[in-house]
Amino acid sequence: MHKTALKLFMIPTVLADDTQDQVLSPGVISAIESLDIFFVENVRTARRFISSLRLGKVIDELTFIELNKDTPEAETYDALKRLTRDAGVISEAGCPGIADPGAVAVNLAHQLGIQVVPLVGPSSILLALMASGLSGQSFAFHGYLPIDKVQRKKMIQTLERESRQRQQTQLFMETPFRNNQLLDTLLETCQPDTMLSIAADITAATEFLKTMPVRNWKSNKPDLHKRPVIFSIG
Known part of the structure; x- marks a missing residue:
């Protein structure tokens, strides 16, 4: 089935509160403003985000279709198939479809012949890479590392080896309340001369961006508790 007249807009949202004017393009x-149907990772967050833009839209008149990691693909397929007008995809933060369940909607939209329209906006992964000084020619994002301490250490060793052998930046993240524990493990596991970049609170007033050898971080550890962080090694 083809819906060539329809478009699915990939709509970036903010990474930090009250930064709409700074990071969102016209x-x-x-x-x-033009849409009233949105596929969203979190309905409450999406409603609050659209309200914060003060566009005069009546939030209760909009349609929000939940699309998260637990949403059955068949539900998203059926919702896209029923579309009779354009729709948007909004992530919990940043760019939808990048380390985000919105990618499912994009894949299905292609199958249905719906035109996908990506819009420019903030991506914590790309902004962290831009600010790291590490290789932007070859890089990989791994999402969350294993929770198990032994498996986590093995994964870090693997990523460090990959970064050296391939000259490839390795990016990853952690649940904010476990950031400090991950940092400790990185400093215990990585070689002293491995470059470690930390990007915290990207685009916020409290933004912290710094890259140093592991040996230097050991005496300059920031408190990363409950802060959104992208870690990079290279």
Whole structure:
């Protein structure tokens, strides 16, 4: 089935509160103004985000279709198949489809012949890479590392080896309340000359961006508890 007249807009959202004017382009605002159907990772967050833009839209008149890691693919397929007008995809934070369940909607949209329209906006992964000084020619994002301490250490050793052999930046993240524990494990596991980049609170007033050898971090550890962080090694 083809819906060539329809479009699915990939709508970036903010990474930090009260940064709409700083990070959202007029094209993003225009797209949101024109739509009333949104596939969203979290309905409450999406409603709050659209309300914060003060576009005059009546939130209760909008349709929000939940799309998270637990949403059955068949449900998303059926929702896309029933579309009779354009829709948008909004992530919990940053760019939808990048380390985000919105990628499922994009894949299905292609199958249905719906045109996918990516819009420019903040991506914590790319912003962290831009600010790291590490290789931007070859890089890989791994999401969350294993929780198990033994498996986590093995994974870090594997990523460090990959970064050296391939000259490839390795990016990953952690649940904010476990950031400090991950940092401790990185400093215990990595070689002293391995470069470690930490990007915390990206785009916020409290933004912290720094890259140093592991040996230097040991005496300059920041408190990363409950802060959104992207870690990179290279």
